[in-house]
Amino acid sequence: MYDVAIIGGGVIGSMLARQLSKYSLKICVLEKENDIAMGASKANSGIVHGGFDPEPNTLKARLNTVGVEKLFAVAKELNAPIKRNGSIVCAFGEDEEHAIKELYNRGIKNNIPGMELLSGDEARKLEPALSDKVTLVLRATNAGIICPYELTIAAMGNAMDNGAELIRCFKVETIEKADDCFTITSQKGKTVKAKYIANCAGAYSDEISALAGDNSFKIIPRAGEYMLLDKAAGSLVSHTIFQVPSKEGKGILVSPTVDGNLLTGPTAGVVNSPSNTETTAQGLKIVERLAKKSVPSVNFRQVITSFSGVRSSEKNGDFIIKMSDVTKNLLNVAAIDSPGLTCSVAIADYAIEALEKSGLKLTPKANYNPNRPDPHHFRKMTDDEKDAFIKKNPDYGRIICRCEGVSEGEIRAAVTTNPKALDIDSVKRRTRSGMGRCQGGFCMPYVMQIISEETGIPMEEITKKGEGSNQLIGRI
Amino acid sequence: MKKQLICIICPRGCTLTAESGNGIKVSGNACPKGEKYAIDELTNPLRTVTSTVRVKNMPLTMVSVKTKDPIPKDKMAEAMKIIRATEVNAPIKIGDVIIKDVFGTDIIATKEINL
C-alpha cells in the first residue's frame, strides 16, 4: 500500500512527487501515457511569470509571488535550464496604456519586485525588434524562461532517485474507497492501493475527482496553438514579449526559449475535449498575425514545428488546491492553468501542507538527495571538455542528431536513467534529438535502434509516443 | 489505335504519338531513339527491377539487387515475389548472382556487403 498515489505525471504531479520524496513515504505516480509531461506540460509557453497578472488575494497571486524564486532554486538543484530574461507587456495606444498601468498597480499589490514602466522608445532601446507602434511597456525583470518538459522530467527523475515509483500506461478507470484505503484500477485491470490520492490529472482532473466521488468542479479545456522557429531566429528578442492580457489568457507572446529557439503563441480557444491537440490553419494564422503585431520582423518561413496544448481552466479562474470536502484523503490539485508552471514548486509545497494538515505524517528522509545529476548535454561543452568526456565514454563521440549536436551517449543515458525514455518522442524531450530543423529526418532510425538495443524492444514495436503509435509495420 | 506517350530516353521528354496499323508509326520524336522507345513500349515494354534481399547472417542488413537485364514490364510483380522470398549470406560482392534465371536474366547484387 502506498502512502500517496499521485495521479498524473505532468509538471505538477512530478514536482509534488519530488517534494514528497524528501519524506519517508511510499509514493507512486500513475501516468496514463508511456512517458511523463505528455499533456499541457510539454506544450505550453515555458514562461516564468513575474506575478503582476493574477488578481490580488487569489491563490494564483499568492503562489506566484513566492513561486518564482522557489522555481529558480529547485531548477538549479535539478540541473534544469532556466534563464531570467525578463518580460515586457506591450501597450499599443492609450486604451492599452491604461491596462498596463493597472497591471503595474496589481504587481505592487502582489508584492512583485523589479517592475518598471518604460515608454515605447525606451523599450525599443532594450528590444530593437519591437514594433514602433508600441507606446508603453511594463517590464518585469524577475521573469524568466524554462523548458517545461525538461523540468518535469528532471523533477520526476529526482523523485525516482529518491524512491518514488512511476507507473506508466496506467489509465485510471475506477477508484474505490474502503477503510481509509483507495483502490485504484487501471483500464488494463492493474490495481494500486493508497492511503491518499493526489489528483494532479490536469485537463482530466475533474473526471478523476468524480471517480473518487467529488463532483465539485468542472475543467474547461482551452487549446493554445504555437509555432516554434529555428534557432536562427532565437536572438530576435531577448525578453519575453507579451501583449495586454484578455479574459482568455495572456495573449500572443514572442519569446526566446532556453534552448535558443523563438516561440510564438498561444491562441486561446475552448475545445470540445482535453485530448484535442490538433493545430488549425486558422489558429496558426492568428499566431502569425498577432506575433507580428508585437515584433514585425518575425520570419514565419523559419518555423520548424507547430503544436497545440490544452490548458485546464475553471470557471472561478483560480487554482483549486485543497483536500476534498466530500471524499476524505483526496487532495485535488486542479485547474492549474497559467501561471501553473511558474508556481509548480509553490503548488507542490502548498499541497503538501494540506496533506499534512489532514494527517499525513511527514518524516524527513536522512538520505534525500536534492540534486539531479547533470545530463551531460554534449552540445554545451567546450572542445576540451568533449574530448575528455569521449575518452571516458566513447559513445559520446558519435553524433546522432546533427541539427542539435546530440551524441549516442546522451541517447543511451536517456533510455537508461530515471525516468527512462521508452519511445522516440521521449528521447526527443530528454536529449533534443529530432527537435532541430530537420525534425528527426536523419536521426530517427538511429534513435529507434538505440532504444531497441537498450530495452530489448524489437524495432517494429518501437513507438513514436506510446501504444498504437508504431513507426514501422513489420519487415519487407 | 493511337497512343500518346512521353519519351524518357533523355531529359528533353518528347511527347510521342504512336499509331499502330500497318506497323507502328511514331511522330513527335526529335531523334531516332524516340521512335525505338515508342515501338518497344507498345510491343514489348521492358523494365529493370531494383529491390533488396535480406542478408541472413547479418541483422538489419539488406543487400540491394537488380535484374541484370530489363524484364517484361508485366513480369515485375512475379519477379518481386521471387526476390522477396530470397535470403542470402554475406560476404557479397557487386555483380554476384543472387537468383539465377528470373524471366531470362539473373538477379545480381548492386552493393558490397562485408561481414
Place this chain on the structure above:
Amino acid sequence: MDIKNFDIVVVGGGPAGMAAAVAAYDSGITSVAIIDREPSLGGILRQCIHNGFGLHKLGKELTGPEYAAVYETEVAKRSIMVYYETMVTSVSADKTVTATNKNGILKIKAKAVILAMGCRERSRGALNISGTRPAGIYSAGTAQKLMNCEGFAVGKTAVILGSGDIGLIMARRMSLEGAKVEAVCELMPYSGGLTRNIVQCLEDFDIPLYLSTTVAEIHGKDRIEGVTIAKVDENRNIIEETKRYIPCDTLLLSVGLIPENELTMGAGITMDNVTNGAVVDQYRQTEQSGIFACGNVLQVHDLVDYVSDEAEIAGKSAAKYVKNQLEAGNTVKTVAGNGVRYVLPQKVDIKSSEDVSLFMRVTAPFGKVRFTAKSGDTLLATAVRLKAAPGEMEKITIKAEKLREITTEITLSLEEL
C-alpha cells in the same frame, strides 16, 4: 585532442566528396582527407537502390550503390585518408576543421577545405500542415533508408506529398513491396521530378498524380489514419470546397531539399538566398578564400552525374589553390534574368583561360526556348532547347575568348520561341 595537418580536407564522403578528393589528388595534392559521419563512403547513394545513375558521366546505367562503388574504388586506389564515423562540427574561416568521433575531438588544419555535406529534406514542421502529430509521417528519404538499408516496411497505404524524384521513386518502391500508394499530391501546377520517374514510378503502377494539390490536414491520434487533400489556387491557398479525405497509414513528404549549410554559415561564408548554398565563382571557391563547395550543399542537383562534374571542378581548383596557382582574378556577377530562377556560379573570373559553364534553373515549365548570356550588349553565348522545366538543370557555356569581351555583369535569360 588530436591535431592533424592536411593540404586538403573534404567534408562529406558522398558522391561530391569522393569525386572532389579524387580530382584534388590527381591534380598533384597527395595530402587529402575525407571526413564522413557514416561507417562507409557513398552518402545518400547507398540507399538509392534504383537505377538511372551514371548515364552522362560513366556512359552506363547504374544503381546508386554501384555508382558510389565506382568512386569508392577510385578513392581506395589513392592514398587518401578517410575518417569514418566522424562528424564535422565546425569549419573556421582559417580552415581549421573540428570533428568528433569515438576517439575524441579531432582538429585538422588544412590549406584548403572542400565542403561537400549534401542536403537534407524539408520536414513536416517547415510546411506547417495543420492537424494532429501522429506516427507514420516520414520524409521520403527516411522511409527509403528504413526500407532499403534495414528492410523495414513503413506502411500499407500511403499518400505522398510532393512529386520530387525521391517521392516518385518511393511510390514505386512501396508499390513493388506490396503497399498501396493512393496518390501523389503536388502543390505546383507541374511536377518537380524527372519525366522518366513520372512514367516508370507512377504510370506503371497506376498511381494518380494530383497537381495544384496539397495535404491540408493530418488526421489520427497515435498512428496517422488519413489526410485531407485539397486543390490550391494560383496563390497556393487551399480551395475549401475541394477538400476530400483519403484514408492512409503513411504520409511521405518529398517537398524539397535544403542544402546542409550549417557549417558553411558557421564559417561566415556569404550565402545565396535562392540556391541556399554558398556564393561561388567558376572554381567553386566561396567568398572565403581557400574554402570550396560542390554538390548538393552548393545547389540541389537532379542528376548525380552533374554532382561529380561539379566536385571535380572544386577538387582541381582546391589543388591549384594549395599550389598557389589559383589567381583571385577579376570577377563579375552573374544575374538571373527573364525566366531564370538562379545562375551558378554567382561570380565569374573573366581572366580565366578556360571556358566557363553556367548552370541554371528556369522559373516555370516552358516549351521551346532560347537561352542567352549577355554582358551589357555583348552576346556571350546562346543555346536553344525544345523544352525547359524547373526540375531539370540547364547549362550554357561561355568560350574563354568571349570572357575577354566582358565588361559588366553577365545576365542569363530565356526567350520563348
